[in-house]
Amino acid sequence: AQKVTQAQTEISVVEKEDVTLDCVYETRDTTYYLFWYKQPPSGELVFLIRRNSFDEQNEISGRYSWNFQKSTSSFNFTITASQVVDSAVYFCALSEWYNQGGKLIFGQGTELSVKP
């Protein structure tokens, strides 16, 4: 069965600390997509990254980086030198190929609080 687990419900850090948000997924499909979304206090969902199952390269975008490891079914997200504006709820999500990429299966979300 498909499932996404974000074991960290809440994380609190002080500004400039590095923080890693964990995401573990389960799927029977060999072709799938993984996503991270940010939900700031205003409520909208902001797309951060998409990875397909054939691309295990890690990715870096500014202070954000993602580590995809198929061997452990994990897709972790690291924020380097965190800032107060990073405070938000972060969701990891999975989309399986047989769903024609349509349905997203979300984790429960991790609420990140960055204090000044």
Added chain:
Amino acid sequence: EAQVTQNPRYLITVTGKKLTVTCSQNMNHEYMSWYRQDPGLGLRQIYYSMNVEVTDKGDVPEGYKVSRKEKRNFPLILESPSPNQTSLYFCASSRLAGENYEQYFGPGTRLTVT
């Protein structure tokens, strides 16, 4: 500008009073869906549509209806809302999967049923 719009953004209603939340996208996407977000549960899919006149149930369809008469619109209908449908609702659209596949989300509709 590519976008998904939802209306209303906020709604407070009473039990049993039928309501419709509209969703529209301007990207000519085939796939549209509705999600609800509840604390500790993440987002769960309610209904989806893969094209005009093609709709199907997601994981939590009870108490909801949808229609897809035009490609751009995908309204969510609550025929007889109940307090357990108090939630934050998101509409999403995408192309069917491909190299540049991405889901676009609307801004959300916060619904309170008293």
